[in-house]
Amino acid sequence: MDAEIVASLERDGVFITSLGALGLSGSDKLFASGKQLKDVYADRSARGELRHQYTVQANAQEVISHSDIFRWGLNERLLQIAETYLGLPVGYDGINIFYTVADGRQSGARRWHRDIEDRRMLKVAVYFNDVDIDGGPLEILHRRFPDGEIMSGSGYPVLTQETLETKLGTLRDGDITSCVGPAGTVIFSDLATHYHRGRPAISRDRCAVFYNYISHRPLRPFFCERSVLSRDQVANLVADLSPYQRACALWRDRLPRLARLVPPAPL
Ligand SMILES: O=C(O)CCC(=O)C(=O)O
Numbered sequence: 092m093d094a095e096i097v098a099s100l101e102r103d104g105v106f107i108t109s110l111g112a113l114g115l116s117g118s119d120k121l122f123a124s125g126k127q128l129k130d131v132y133a134d135r136s137a138r139g140e141l142r143h144q145y146t147v148q149a150n151a152q153e154v155i156s157h158s159d160i161f162r163w164g165l166n167e168r169l170l171q172i173a174e175t176y177l178g179l180p181v182g183y184d185g186i187n188i189f190y191t192v193a194d195g196r197q198s199g200a201r202r203w204h205r206d207i208e209d210r211r212m213l214k215v216a217v218y219f220n221d222v223d224i225d226g227g228p229l230e231i232l233h234r235r236f237p238d239g240e241i242m243s244g245s246g247y248p249v250l251t252q253e254t255l256e257t258k259l260g261t262l263r264d265g266d267i268t269s270c271v272g273p274a275g276t277v278i279f280s281d282l283a284t285h286y287h288r289g290r291p292a293i294s295r296d297r298c299a300v301f302y303n304y305i306s307h308r309p310l311r312p313f314f315c316e317r318s319v320l321s322r323d324q325v326a327n328l329v330a331d332l333s334p335y336q337r338a339c340a341l342w343r344d345r346l347p348r349l350a351r352l353v354p355p356a357p358l
């Protein structure tokens with residue numbers, strides 16, 4: 092199955108499966124923790140507290156007190172899938188637990204963009220509630236832009252749905268993968284080589300975790316580490332894991348000195 096995941100990433104940039112089918116250890120704990128967080132945020136959302144925020148994501152304290160979620164991403168099988176796909180030793184760049192309010196707005200990661208931390212990246216997303224087409228699925232674009240060759244790296248523009256259609260003309264079936272699925276769906280995708288967005292949710296809120304994998308010497312380290320944890324907090328969360336897992340989580344320690352001195356960019 093792991094070879095199939097890598098082959099699909101190479102061919103399509105995406106592979107959709109489920110926690111059950113993957114069968115990784117710790118998945119029950121991850122899912123239980125994720126659902127607890129989802130319930131907390133659903134209450135806040137129902138009270139209107141999350142309205143008009145640009146991006147809603149779980150904070151450091153919440154991530155630390157639900158450490159099963161962060162640690163699941165350091166499963167050695169996942170690290171090896173990432174390493175095989177990236178073709179380089181892997182760096183684990185932490186998680187973002189995004190809560191998407193169903194307000195239909197195209198804000199933040201709900202506009203079309205590419206991630207720019209590295210040349211290739213693996214993201215693994217896990218949904219904590221059922222996600223249909225109106226519930227804000229992750230969407231991945233398979234088309235290339237006519238002027239794609241002259242754009243480089245961080246020069247890729249962020250686009251609304253309207254400007255995307257202006258650029259590409261009519262979109263056809265198969266141009267976009269909308270990653271719909273029940274709670275527990277797991278999506279592997281390369282969001283550095285593919286334009287993508289969280290489709291604006293209109294029917295119900297979405298809660299999902301995104302795991303970030305880069306190479307151990309990413310192209311733009313200053314755009315990394317944009318999960319909510321400090322380096323000390325990451326070190327504490329992985330203190331009892333294997334040397335391989337710790338090395339992946341603490342990838343920054345192996346950067347050349349100069350690259351280590353440049354602080355991360357704000358989100
Ligand atoms: O919320 C989403 O579905 C998109 C998230 C995203 O763009 C990312 O994790 O890079």
Ligand SMILES: [Fe+2]
Nearest residue numbers: 200205206282
């Ligand atoms: Fe993204």
